[in-house]
Amino acid sequence: xxxxxxxxxxxxxxxxxxxxxxxxxxxxxxxxxxxxxxxxxxxxxxxxxxxxxxxxxxxxxxxxxxxxxxxxxxxxxxxxxxxxxxxxxxxxxxxxxxxxxxxxxxxxxxxxxxxxxxxxxxxxxxxxxxxxxxxxxxxxxxxxxxxxxxxxxxxxxxxxxxxxxxxxxxxxxxxxxxxxxxxxxxxxxxxxxxxxxxxxxxxxxxxxxxxxxxxxxxxxxxxxxxxxxxxxxxxxxxxxxxxxxxxxxxxxxxxxxxxxxxxxxxxxxxxxxxxxxxxxxxxxxxxxxxxxxxxxxxxxxxxxxxxxxxxxxxxxxxxxxxxxxxxxxxxxxxxxxxxxxxxxxxxxxxxxxxxxxxxxxxxxxxxxxxxxxxxxxx
Amino acid sequence: xxxxxxxxxxxxxxxxxxxxxxxxxxxxxxxxxxxxxxxxxxxxxxxxxxxxxxxxxxxxxxxxxxxxxxxxxxxxxxxxxxxxxxxxxxxxxxxxxxxxxxxxxxxxxxxxxxxxxxxxxxxxxxxxxxxxxxxxxxxxxxxxxxxxxxxxxxxxxxxxxxxxxxxxxxxxxxxxxxxxxxxxxxxxxxxxxxxxxxxxxxxxxxxxxxxxxxxxxxxxxxxxxxxxxxxxxxxxxxxxxxxxxxxxxxxxxxxxxxxxxxxxxxxxxxxxxxxxxxxxxxxxxxxxxxxxxxxxxxxxxxxxxxxxx
Numbered sequence: 001x002x003x004x005x006x007x008x009x010x011x012x013x014x015x016x017x018x019x020x021x022x023x024x025x026x027x028x029x030x031x032x033x034x035x036x037x038x039x040x041x042x043x044x045x046x047x048x049x050x051x052x053x054x055x056x057x058x059x060x061x062x063x064x065x066x067x068x069x070x071x072x073x074x075x076x077x078x079x080x081x082x083x084x085x086x087x088x089x090x091x092x093x094x095x096x097x098x099x100x101x102x103x104x105x106x107x108x109x110x111x112x113x114x115x116x117x118x119x120x121x122x123x124x125x126x127x128x129x130x131x132x133x134x135x136x137x138x139x140x141x142x143x144x145x146x147x148x149x150x151x152x153x154x155x156x157x158x159x160x161x162x163x164x165x166x167x168x169x170x171x172x173x174x175x176x177x178x179x180x181x182x183x184x185x186x187x188x189x190x191x192x193x194x195x196x197x198x199x200x201x202x203x204x205x206x207x208x209x210x211x212x213x214x215x216x217x218x219x220x221x222x223x224x225x226x227x228x229x230x231x232x233x234x235x236x237x238x239x240x241x242x243x244x245x246x247x248x249x250x251x252x253x254x255x256x257x258x259x260x261x262x263x264x265x266x267x268x269x270x271x272x273x274x275x276x277x278x279x280x281x282x283x284x285x286x287x288x289x290x291x292x293x294x295x296x297x298x299x300x301x302x303x304x305x306x307x308x309x310x311x312x313x314x315x316x317x318x319x320x321x322x323x324x325x326x327x328x329x330x331x332x333x334x335x336x337x338x339x340x341x342x343x344x345x346x347x348x349x350x351x352x353x354x355x356x357x358x359x360x361x362x363x364x365x366x367x368x369x370x371x372x373x374x375x376x377x378x
Numbered sequence: 379x380x381x382x383x384x385x386x387x388x389x390x391x392x393x394x395x396x397x398x399x400x401x402x403x404x405x406x407x408x409x410x411x412x413x414x415x416x417x418x419x420x421x422x423x424x425x426x427x428x429x430x431x432x433x434x435x436x437x438x439x440x441x442x443x444x445x446x447x448x449x450x451x452x453x454x455x456x457x458x459x460x461x462x463x464x465x466x467x468x469x470x471x472x473x474x475x476x477x478x479x480x481x482x483x484x485x486x487x488x489x490x491x492x493x494x495x496x497x498x499x500x501x502x503x504x505x506x507x508x509x510x511x512x513x514x515x516x517x518x519x520x521x522x523x524x525x526x527x528x529x530x531x532x533x534x535x536x537x538x539x540x541x542x543x544x545x546x547x548x549x550x551x552x553x554x555x556x557x558x559x560x561x562x563x564x565x566x567x568x569x570x571x572x573x574x575x576x577x578x579x580x581x582x583x584x585x586x587x588x589x590x591x592x593x594x595x596x597x598x599x600x601x602x603x604x605x606x607x608x609x610x611x612x613x614x615x616x617x618x619x620x621x622x623x624x625x626x627x628x629x630x631x632x633x634x635x636x637x638x639x640x641x642x643x644x645x646x647x648x649x650x651x652x653x654x655x656x657x658x659x660x661x662x663x664x665x666x667x668x669x670x671x672x673x674x675x676x677x678x679x680x681x682x683x684x685x686x687x
Contacts (some may be wrong), residue, residue, distance in 0.1 A: 038639070047639065055635070082589055083583075087385065087386065090382045091626070106492070110493065114584045114585065175490065178490065178492070
């Protein structure tokens, strides 16, 4: 057997593998939803948090027999990078033929958006907050407010109630951070507070120089616009470095590990408004099932967002199955435009024409490791 | 199914171009570079900017990407090639760091980490390439063109001089050849070829950002060359095919989502490590060994029948 003959046989074997193994994965009698999360690498911790909400929603929807067929999530590892995400999206679109995909991270969502448009697949982002995600594709919906909406909710409260007149922004130099810079500059100009900004590189871990500058600037507040472990490090180094000003941030900081940090005491941040005290059955069911599987800790908003993303799918799919229409991406989009307002954890969700969520916001303060609502903003 | 296989083949073809072009430096010239993704990225950004602001014709964007890649190659080669071996690796690493910073920070041109979106599809004369099949043909043609060019190059006097440079630089100098000029030419050619892959990538994904051209990508390209087998034309092709398709194959294995990512990465890493431990010549050496074993078994099966006849 020559090398080329061996190569040809290997090629045939791979072709057979792709042709026959792939359809076995989903099964014929399931509604498949694709999930493109970082499941390995430095951002895998986010993937696990996001998965929690999606898995919980699928379990509850399937247990309630709300749809004619059970939902099955098909996970793909994006590593939070564009190329693996494109391969994953192509697989979900063309092999698994999923009409609905959950996405996270700005770069990943931007990379999959053209495929979503071309292949008519609804994509829900529940974690990326870059302002550039607005209007990226008619098939893209953001169930998380983008960072400009969060800053617009926080700053009037900060200037009027907390008397912040001088604020320094520490932002990671990427689209999200630049979006935060633009939004904060605009809001402060409108509200008459003084701002300064210090950028940090993505992946940087030592901020002693930045902390010294902030301390010397004597601000009333510092706004952290970063994510992952970096925001924890900035938070810790600010407090260790003697910065006593109030610290503000956005929903991305709301991770259980961050809340437990001593440096997080007094941290003020925004998230979309979710009333866990709401008596509606959806919120109660979410909380009960979350606590049954994860203990009594407060669920992160990422878990809520991806739980809600699956509720949107279930409601749109139910609407279609009631009308005996096939559950395709195009039909799901039509259903979402028709339904308009969705029942979700903590209230209802609707969307702007550019795919951004229309939802009330809340401002929280961390007290003894737990975020407590101090204000809500319509 | 078919569009997925096409997209995977497109990325595989791009990987073949990248690995084969790096192999010219690494396998034939003995220059380990940790900056090959820079040329890939420069090709992608050049093609994207031209497609966005001038014209998306392949006849314009691909040659322009090659020229930009070649200029970047010269920028690395001219100062860095006064140093050799491990010092060149460090110099190329520095070049990768500088280029990544430029990709990230020159927001007005590269769009920063947010990148460039809405890159129009490739066009050729009046034909617009807007299907996966079209991009696959384009990528395969480019990969075939690169492989043919490299085959001709390594069999030419240039290729012989390059191998001589790798094996015995003093002997080459004694024959009156200038090693620095030879190295610069090699890096420039490799960079120009890598830029072709960048241009096709930009057209196909219609989105480029620095995450695709990082140091990790440079290391991955180097791994493709080493795992396939350096200094041959077939080795990097095998390495590129393996590195691109193996994770895709693993993704078909049913694994719970909680351990999916780590399991895939551990298996992937373990296979690469074991291959390097037990088959240092790479996939090409492994396949040659299988081929020898298969030929030997065929011979043994054949012998009794011939003796009985």
